[in-house]
Amino acid sequence: MGTQSVPLSKNPQGILIEALLWTLIILAGICLGLRISCKFLRRRRLWWDDYFIIFAWIMLLTSCVMTTTNVGLGFGMHFVDVPVENLLTMGLVANISGFTSVLGVAFSKTSFAITLLRLTDGWLKWFVWFIIITLNLTQHASAVFFWVSCDPPAKTWNPTLEGTCWPPKIMLILPWVIGGWSAFCDFALALLPWRLLFRFHMFRTEKVGIAIAMSMGVFAGITCIVKLTTIPPSSDHDFTYNSMQLVIWGFAEVACTIIATCIPTMRALFVHRTSTSQLPSLQLNADNGAVAFSSNRPPPILDHERRDNMSDRSILGLAEASGSSSLGSTSPKTGAMLNEKSQSNRNQRVIMYEMKSLGSEER
Known part of the structure; x- marks a missing residue:
């Protein structure tokens, strides 16, 4: 019909x-x-x-x-x-x-x-x-x-x-x-x-x-x-x-x-x-002097990152501040733990970048 x-x-x-x-x-x-x-x-x-x-x-x-x-x-x-x-x-x-x-x-x-x-x-x-x-x-x-x-x-x-x-x-x-x-x-x-x-x-x-x-x-x-x-x-x-x-x-x-x-x-x-500049700018934490990268690109991973765990925790709010220690005198076991923590901090920096840029590049 x-x-x-x-x-x-x-x-x-x-x-x-x-x-x-x-x-x-x-x-x-x-x-x-x-x-x-x-x-x-x-x-x-x-x-x-x-x-x-x-x-x-x-x-x-x-x-x-x-x-x-x-x-x-x-x-x-x-x-x-x-x-x-x-x-x-x-x-x-x-x-x-x-x-x-x-x-x-x-x-x-x-x-x-x-x-x-x-x-x-x-x-x-x-x-x-x-x-x-x-x-x-x-x-x-x-x-x-x-x-x-x-x-x-x-x-x-x-x-x-x-x-x-x-x-x-x-x-x-x-x-x-x-x-x-x-x-x-x-x-x-x-x-x-x-x-x-x-x-x-x-x-x-x-x-x-x-x-x-x-x-x-x-x-x-x-x-x-x-x-x-x-x-x-x-x-x-x-x-x-x-x-x-x-x-x-x-x-x-x-x-x-x-x-x-x-x-x-x-x-x-x-x-x-x-944005007036594509270069990373530094953001100062007035409370403890921690520095965070603010940019349209992912923050660079610094060589001394493992000595900057306190700053990472302050930036990302991942954990309470803990006592500082010297990397030069750490045991192999402690060094492995610090490496693992460093990798975790890197991952959290990537998450922070994703939240700020909201891009969709496959990782």
Whole structure:
């Protein structure tokens, strides 16, 4: 059966849907383009977080195209005004749109979590891994639900077929459970940078700037919560009209996540452009005279680093100051311990550099 095109003049709500969705996709695309440009301008290679965010934007674009197609079929109009011959196609296209939108949620949030993996260690790293695994399990399950919630699967977009579907109560509870966990992950990932920055010796304004830039994901969590409140009841018989807010807020969640994930890298580009010098500058700790490197490049590893453990601990806040000792009189066992501590300090300097530059060069 063929479909009948519905002019936008008869679908004013469809005009609003298209305007909002394409505005969001363009904004997200601009931010993504600036992120990638920043990497190339700073001669950095794309890393896994970049590939995940690119794939998320592609999923968002696919969802936008599918929704635009449905608007042309009558999505946004009251159910009774939609041409009957368009309903089956609209249902199938809606499944594809929802499927790709949910994948966009999963991959965009995974991208930011992967970035945090390089800035964390210990239990924080394990916590980020826990978020990545559980978030992807729940979101990918949610994406599959579009196709397996009925038997046969074709009944998910063609209710006239004989078969069975999951109880409406389950279909209402699952989005809340999955969406609630997604929102929690957004807030948790947004707060982690603040916890990490307490370990670094930087100017307060620099700390706040980086933390705010890396905490924009909180807006994705807010849009996720708002989206959950727009889920229409399963008994809604005017879903072609009442689902508009759900589609828009679901789309906004992915777009906000992409934009929030790109902001830290764009901030690094801004700082790089406005920097008056590319040479390392020395930052003095007024409390104990410790010196920290502040630069767009990694701090150099000094030959006397092993005699500067006190400064490293002061800069990075890794441990309380301990008594000084002379390297010249250390035993082999003590020397090995100092070498191990020196390597740990080097690793922490790299983490500090990653937090400040927010680059994505694979290490």
